[in-house]
Amino acid sequence: MSLKVDAPAPARRPGPHPPGPAKPARSGGGLARFDLRATPYFLVSPYFLLFTLFGVFPLGYTLWVSLHDWELGGDKTFLGLDNYIELIADEAFWNSVINTVGIFVMSTIPQLVLALMLANALNKRIRGRLFFRLGILLPLVTSVVAVAVVFTQLYARDYGMANWFLGLFGVDRIEWQNQSWTAWIAISTMIDWRWTGYNAIILLAAMQTIPKDLYEAASLDGASARRQFWQITVPMLRPTLIFVVFISTIGGLTLYAEPVMFEGNPTLAGGATGQYQTVAMFIVKEGFRDFDMGYASAAAWLLFALILIGTLINYSFTRRIGGNK
């Protein structure tokens, strides 16, 4: 008889539940169940609300604006895809794309290689490990504007340290802002200085999760340190490397502050012939210098597409890392 009384509870909730917790559910009815199901959503909702407000809405609005001849404080006429068509034929836009990709390649590859080497070195037993680990993070704390101002002065033509140093070897003064490749070098060093340590710390954290016995076994088998690095460390780091490459891709393709500061007077043109104008600079210039919001919005959407493409390309590269022997 007593079994019959308890029967409904196990039927509703499979498994050996004590009858106690089931009782409030019966008396509370739907509200408690709603509470149980809705609370998690309610608790995570602030993020999604904010994301809708500051992520989805601007995204849609930008798309809407990009379909118009939308002048800031002026006329608005619907154009359809004209902005995009014009943009694809715009040399200045593609010039900014080339600059962005150029600076990205020039800064990211040495940066990641360096970060990997740094992390590997910091993973060894060295004296003052904590000091060095904190030390490589320091550049990240500095303001990007301060970094850009200092580096811009280092690369100044007349009184800059880079030219002074080259002068010791009899090299003529370089006008760093004058050609694409010199400007790219200057900007890449700013990025590398600031972000290498950040990536190194992330890679270091990942390295420390690699089981030590793998290395011990490899040592017993007579594998050299170099071989251990390439055959154990790098493959085991793959997920982290993918993350780091993603973040660098997004950061690199939206590069803005460094080249703007490098210019000195912020006209956002990136040099006389746009030698180092990035896509982000191009967007802001079109929108807030030439007040052509429609054109700028279209460029922002193309940048979005570019970032997707760039990330996918990098993903397919990174996926192969250490995948085979």
Added chain:
Amino acid sequence: MLNSKRQGRLAAVAVMAVTALAITSCGSGEPAGSTASGGAAAEPVTITVHTFGGGENFGYDKAVEKWNAEHPNIQVKYQNLTDRFEDVYLPQLLQKLQAGSGAADIVGIDEGAMGLMKARSQFFADLSQYGLESRKADFPAAKWENGLNKDGKLFALGTDIGGMTMCYRTDLFEKAGLPTDREEVGKLWPDWNAFMETGKKFQAANKGKDDPKFIDGPNTLYNVLLSQEAPKNGNISYFDKSNQLVIGTNPAIKTAFDTVKSFSEAGLTAKLASFTPEWNAAIKKGGFATMGCPAWMLGVVSGAAGDENKGKWDVAAVPGGAGNWGGSYLAVPKQSKHPKEAAEVLNYLTGKEGHVLAFQEAAAFPSSIPAQQDPAVAELKNEFFNDAPTGQIFGASVKDLLPVFLGEKHAQVKTAAEKVLEGMDKGSIPYGEAWTKFVEAGTKAAG
């Protein structure tokens, strides 16, 4: 993966997010004590004034203090928003105007954006409604006409004015065996050919790689030249009076361009772009001997050169005569809840008293003629520039100013065109291709 994607999207819409933030942040500019009733005279009204500019900027602190003491019913709240006009103040102002709220009751506008504002007559109050049409005789024709919008209505009155002189380093002149007295220096160059000859003499005495050059770079020279040439060619620069781009056909621009090119080719420039850190460093370290100086530029030079260079700089007459480069305006946006009181305050700030007080505070040369004739302005000497009688020099240089029409996209075309000049001077654009590139860049910026 999800995380990265989200960030990518966010990055792609960053521009719009910035816009949204800028618009929401405008709320702070609302007049605190304003009421919807407006008409009630007994109730005190707060008029906000927003300006821009570095250093002392418009110099309205004393003028506002005086006004507030004398007018308990109309209190003025004066705020200088930023030192950067083109890339900070102007976009924000346009957003506030478009949003229909957030702009001050009186806003400052730089000359470079006057073409843009003229074309947006829907945003500004007609000042002649409040009797300010009567001020016409107070201003040089050029300054007055620039304050009329595309419908011919008065919407802005002038604050300061450019005028034109040539700043030079006495110590470098002395070293090169040139005269240092400002009268004699002015006589060295009655025209630009003579200026070129002086430059060649200077350069002959400074042959070394690290020696100073004669001129700072292409920008100041070009702007001085254009401000002189434009009045000779129908009073237009990049745009004709129907707002059509004439960069390739206006002889004023070609003449200014060719003159700059010849100075650059002769190796007389230090190849510096104006308002960059390198340019500032060269002002401080004596990297060049002369530069074109409108009145407001004196403050820029003394600021960049610092106290240790006091007295090394001086001011002489400019080759080629009068011209105007720069200067600002005040206007009342239509969204102001108290346009009548705002116009009253505007009238005061651009009147003789306001001009003189602002001049004493910020040293920008007043555009109103009664203020120019005031002894406080006319007899002023500039301590930094070797006690040069700047009041007298600038007063003389603005006397014969003619109005130059500025098109709607003047500022954009000007920026793009000057970039080409810089590139030509620095060697990234060959001299032979520079003119084509110059016209191309201007055309693109206007489109």
